[in-house]
Each structure stands twice: as structure tokens, then as C-alpha cells.
Amino acid sequence: MNFLKRPNDFLFRLLLVVASLSLASLCVLVVYSVVMRYVFADAPDFVEPIALLLVIAIAMFGAALKVREGGHIGLDSFVKKLPQKGQTFVAGIQHVCLIAFAVAVFVGCLEMAETTMHDRIPILGLPEGLRYCIPIVASICIAMFSTEHLLALFARKQK
Template sequence: MSFLKRPNDFLFRALVIVASTSLAVLCLLVIYSVVMRYVFSDAPDYVEPIALLLVIVIAMFGAALKVREGGHIGLDSLVKNLSEKGQAIAAGIQHLCLIAFAAAVFFGCLQMAETTIDDRIPIIGIPEAVRYLIPVVASVCIALFSFEHLLALFVKKQK
């Protein structure tokens, strides 16, 4: 199991750094934009497209981080009332669904990235595909983290 845990530990730390840095940069960028707009009446036009990319990074990488931590939005009152075996089955189904979701995001966003690679984001001039490559990376992380949880369930079952 350590063959997947160690790389996932590194990946988790990298995602934390990128998401945290993105959040800090987003805060500074918004403050800068507000000061420039309301104090100097000179709002920079590049803030909005950069902020949108940062929000995508924060949301998608944050979702992957919550998968690794085992956190999710949901009602677990039913699952808590199940037997230990029932809870393990529910957790397995949850992670299989997350892997299916990650695969759908991966292939859908990859296709969108391929079709928008020649388009440019107005003002900042980078390829439009960047918006779709961020969820591609996050979906790979979600699948890896879910697979790690499935392996942990399987190893626990074997003991």
C-alpha cells in the first residue's frame, strides 16, 4: 500500500501549497483591484481573468484535498447506523463513484482543452485550454486519492 501512499502524500502537500498560494494571490489581487478602482479610478482589466483561473485552482484542488482527507458533503447519518461491513461497502461505493466522476471530468475537460487550445483568454493572452487543464489535473488527483482509500479498505478487509 505504501507504493501509492508516499506519492499521494507528496501530491497532497503539493496541492496544499498550490491551493494556499492561489488563495493568497487571489486575496491580494482583489484588494489591489479594489484599491485601484475606488481610490485611483483606474481598475486593471487583467484582474478578472486571473482571478477566475485562481478560483478554479482553489475549487478543484480543494475538492481533491477533501477526497484525500476523507471529507465530503453528505448526510452520513444512515451510514453511521450501518454495521461495520455495511459502512465499508458504503465507503467502497462512494470511492468508486468518485473515481467515475473523476474519469468523467478528466475526459470531458481534456476534450474541451483540445478544442480550445488555439483560443486565447482575452486580456491575458494565454490559451483558453488552461481553464480546462486545471480540472484535468484535479481529476487525476481525485482518482488517485480515491484509489488509495479503496486499497485501504481492501487491506483492512484482508486483516
């Protein structure tokens, strides 16, 4: 199990830093935009496209982080009433569904990134496909984190 835990620990810390920096940057960017718009009557054009990229990074990487922590949405009140084997079974299904979701996001975003990579984000001039690269990375992390949880479930079941 260590073969997946160590890379996932590194990925978790890296995503945490990127999501945190994205959130801090978004806060600074919004304050800058508000001050420029309402104090100096000179709204910067570049704020909105950068903010959109930062929001995508925060949302997708935050979702991946919560999968690693096991803090994603669940029906705990129902699951806790099940016997231990039932709880393990439901947790296994949950992680298989998360992996299926991650694969669907990966495939869909990869297709969108390929078809929009030649287009440019207005004002920034960056490839439009960049918007879809962020969820691609997040979906890989979600799949890896869910696989780690599944392996941990099977390891507990073997004991």
C-alpha cells in the same frame, strides 16, 4: 499500499501549497483591484481573468484535498447506523463513484482543452485550454486519492 501512499503524500502537499498560494494571490489581487478602482478610479483589466483561473484552481484542488482527507460530502447519519460491513460497502461505493466522477471530469476537460487550446484568454493572451488543464490535474489527483482509500478498505477487510 505504500506504492500509492508516498506519491499521494507528495501530491497532497503540492496541491495544498498551490491552493494556498492561489487563495493568497486571489486575496491580494482583489484588494489591489478594489483599491485601484475606488481610490484611483483606474480599474485594471487583467484582474478578472486571473481571478477566474485562481478560483478554478482553489475549487478543484480544494476538492481533491478534501477527498484525500475523507472530508467530502456524505450521509454520515445514515451510514453510521449501518453495521460495520455495511459501512465498508458504502465507503467502497462512495470511492468508486468518486473515481467515476474523476474520469468523467478528466475526459470532458481533456476534450474541452483540446478544442480551445488555439483560442486565447482575452487580455492575458494565454491559451483558453489552460482553464481546463486545472480540472484535468485535479481529477487525476481525485482518482489517485480515491484509489488509495479503496486499497485501504480492502487491506482492512483482509485482516
